[in-house]
Amino acid sequence: MSATSLTLVHAKYSLLETVRVPIAVIGTIVFPVLALLFFVVPQRAVAGDPTYATQAVVSMAVFSVMVGSLFSFGLGIAENREKPWDPYLRTLPAPGLTRIAAHILATGAMAVAALIPLVVVGALLTEATASPLQLLGGLGAIVLAALPFMLAGICIGYAFSTKAAIAVIQIVFFTLAFGGGLFLPPLLFPDWLNAISQALPSRQGRDFVIWAVQGGDLQPLSWLGLLGWIAVLLAVALLLFRRDEGRRFR
Amino acid sequence: MTTLASLSHVTRSFGDVTALDDVSLDIGDGAIVGLLGPNGAGKSTMLSLLQGLRRPTSGTVELFGGSPQNPRNRTRLGCTPQATALPDTLRVGEVVDFVGAHFADPVPVGELLDEFGLTELARKQTGALSGGQKRRLSVALAFVGRPELVLLDEPTTGLDVDGRRALWDAIRRQHDAGATVVITSHYLEEIEALAERVVVVAGGRVLEDDSLHNVLARVSLRQVTVTTAEADRVAALPGVVRHTVAASGATTFYAGDSDALIVELVRSGIAFSDLAVRGATLEEAFLTLTETPSPTEPRLEHA
Numbered sequence: 001m002s003a004t005s006l007t008l009v010h011a012k013y014s015l016l017e018t019v020r021v022p023i024a025v026i027g028t029i030v031f032p033v034l035a036l037l038f039f040v041v042p043q044r045a046v047a048g049d050p051t052y053a054t055q056a057v058v059s060m061a062v063f064s065v066m067v068g069s070l071f072s073f074g075l076g077i078a079e080n081r082e083k084p085w086d087p088y089l090r091t092l093p094a095p096g097l098t099r100i101a102a103h104i105l106a107t108g109a110m111a112v113a114a115l116i117p118l119v120v121v122g123a124l125l126t127e128a129t130a131s132p133l134q135l136l137g138g139l140g141a142i143v144l145a146a147l148p149f150m151l152a153g154i155c156i157g158y159a160f161s162t163k164a165a166i167a168v169i170q171i172v173f174f175t176l177a178f179g180g181g182l183f184l185p186p187l188l189f190p191d192w193l194n195a196i197s198q199a200l201p202s203r204q205g206r207d208f209v210i211w212a213v214q215g216g217d218l219q220p221l222s223w224l225g226l227l228g229w230i231a232v233l234l235a236v237a238l239l240l241f242r243r244d245e246g247r248r249f250r
Numbered sequence: 251m252t253t254l255a256s257l258s259h260v261t262r263s264f265g266d267v268t269a270l271d272d273v274s275l276d277i278g279d280g281a282i283v284g285l286l287g288p289n290g291a292g293k294s295t296m297l298s299l300l301q302g303l304r305r306p307t308s309g310t311v312e313l314f315g316g317s318p319q320n321p322r323n324r325t326r327l328g329c330t331p332q333a334t335a336l337p338d339t340l341r342v343g344e345v346v347d348f349v350g351a352h353f354a355d356p357v358p359v360g361e362l363l364d365e366f367g368l369t370e371l372a373r374k375q376t377g378a379l380s381g382g383q384k385r386r387l388s389v390a391l392a393f394v395g396r397p398e399l400v401l402l403d404e405p406t407t408g409l410d411v412d413g414r415r416a417l418w419d420a421i422r423r424q425h426d427a428g429a430t431v432v433i434t435s436h437y438l439e440e441i442e443a444l445a446e447r448v449v450v451v452a453g454g455r456v457l458e459d460d461s462l463h464n465v466l467a468r469v470s471l472r473q474v475t476v477t478t479a480e481a482d483r484v485a486a487l488p489g490v491v492r493h494t495v496a497a498s499g500a501t502t503f504y505a506g507d508s509d510a511l512i513v514e515l516v517r518s519g520i521a522f523s524d525l526a527v528r529g530a531t532l533e534e535a536f537l538t539l540t541e542t543p544s545p546t547e548p549r550l551e552h553a
Contacts, residue, residue: 005351006351006352009348013340013344013348016339016340016344017337020339020340020375021339083335084332084334084335085331085335085336085337087298087303087331088329090301090302091301091302091303091324091327091329092324092329092352093322093324093325093327093352094321094352
């Protein structure tokens with residue numbers, strides 16, 4: 001069986017396992033919509049303005065993908081490393097990349113599913129607008145913007161136990177969400193915070209997706225920064241993956 | 251004989267614990283090899299090296315002539331997950347299908363379930379299975395890819411007598427169909443029922459590597475317990491390999507032939523009371539093997 005079809009098989013069963021616990025699915029999909037409803041919709045200054053509303057929906061979309069990626073990879077991998085099913089899968093004749101690729105596919109499918117209600121609520125309850133072509137551009141951009149979070153999740157998953165991973169993920173996603181201007185627009189940031197913000201992958205991802213949807217200027221730092229984060233985190237993830245032999249106890 | 255897998259001068263340490271200490275072992279095709287040893291002996295470490303899950307600290311591990319870490323060399327290998335490892339939410343049939351998808355010519359799901367008595371359970375989620383049913387499914391998974399070499403790590407732990415025998419029968423049928431099987435256990439009974447060749451492992455070293463018959467002769471010990479003031483004299487009697495003193499003051503002597511020892515004991519005129527005789531457990535037998543100097547030099551060669 002080829003590596004591609006094997007990847008699809010792994011992704012299929014990974015999704016099947018997720019879907020069999022419906023509340024987990026609902027949690028992933030509902031969380032970002034709730035955030036949109038509470039943080040954006042009631043503020044008419046934002047929700048009533050097409051430009052700001054669209055940016056706010058994009059921010060929530062990036063937030064959704066970020067949280068999904070960090071938890072799915074960070075917690076999923078940390079949990080799997082503590083369960084003996086994972087070492088068993090490693091004895092099967094499948095390249096290690098198969099399981100990572102399958103994980104990315106399965107997480108990606110869930111992330112896209114979570115974006116749909118976000119876009120629907122954004123279109124119905126705010127002035128956010130985007131043409132079908134802009135939506136497609138945004139989707140493509142968000143795939144790239146999701147990579148640093150997926151890789152960061154992989155690093156956390158291989159570096160920490162489940163309990164530690166939960167704590168680390170919470171700190172990371174809160175820092176990245178506020179620091180990256182996903183909850184409060186960077187317009188409100190003082191200069192020093194804005195400078196820090198621009199170095200964060202969440203801010204770079206947000207700006208990149210906004211550019212893909214709305215056009216306008218894109219600071220080189222945004223996409224260069226994204227590529228930089230991807231390169232660094234990929235290197236760390238590969239190192240941790242190769243070093244891993246399951247959970248170690250001391 | 252074709253060598254399917256081998257360890258050559260393999261040492262593996264975890265921190266400052268040495269799990270395997272300069273172990274060499276060849277596994278040729280055809281046999282059922284029993285890896286016998288107490289908990290912590292290094293059996294599971296040996297298997298995890300052969301499965302490519304771990305790398306040796308030094309020495310080489312080969313599987314079908316290459317590194318076990320290369321997935322291509324694992325296409326003819328069958329392994330079992332721990333019974334508690336099965337993904338709870340997947341159905342029995344789905345798990346078999348999932349694992350089978352990794353192999354070129356998997357056994358059809360229905361056929362495999364039938365062989366291991368799991369047909370009725372095909373639609374059940376694995377989380378709903380009993381301990382024994384999970385065991386059977388785990389072992390069945392090792393055979394889904396029509397493997398040439400199968401590694402079974404304590405396949406019947408926690409099973410009742412019937413369940414154990416049913417699983418042994420299934421393993422024997424698979425072996426008759428052409429699979430070479432390596433089975434670890436700390437039950438002597440299990441190794442007796444299945445294995446032709448026995449490798450005894452303790453403290454990370456291979457103590458014995460011989461036919462079942464010869465190894466049994468070595469590790470089968472009886473224990474004779476008496477209360478006596480002259481334990482040292484009893485220990486000096488012929489046939490006694492080891493003795494331990496319990497808190498109650500009773501002394502337990504280990505010997506290959508307890509009848510002969512008792513005859514000697516009576517004949518010696520040593521005063522004793524509270525005589526009790528029973529078979530030694532495997533753990534006790536291993537302890538004796540590891541402590542007796544002469545026959546325990548690692549015998550690494552294998553014909």
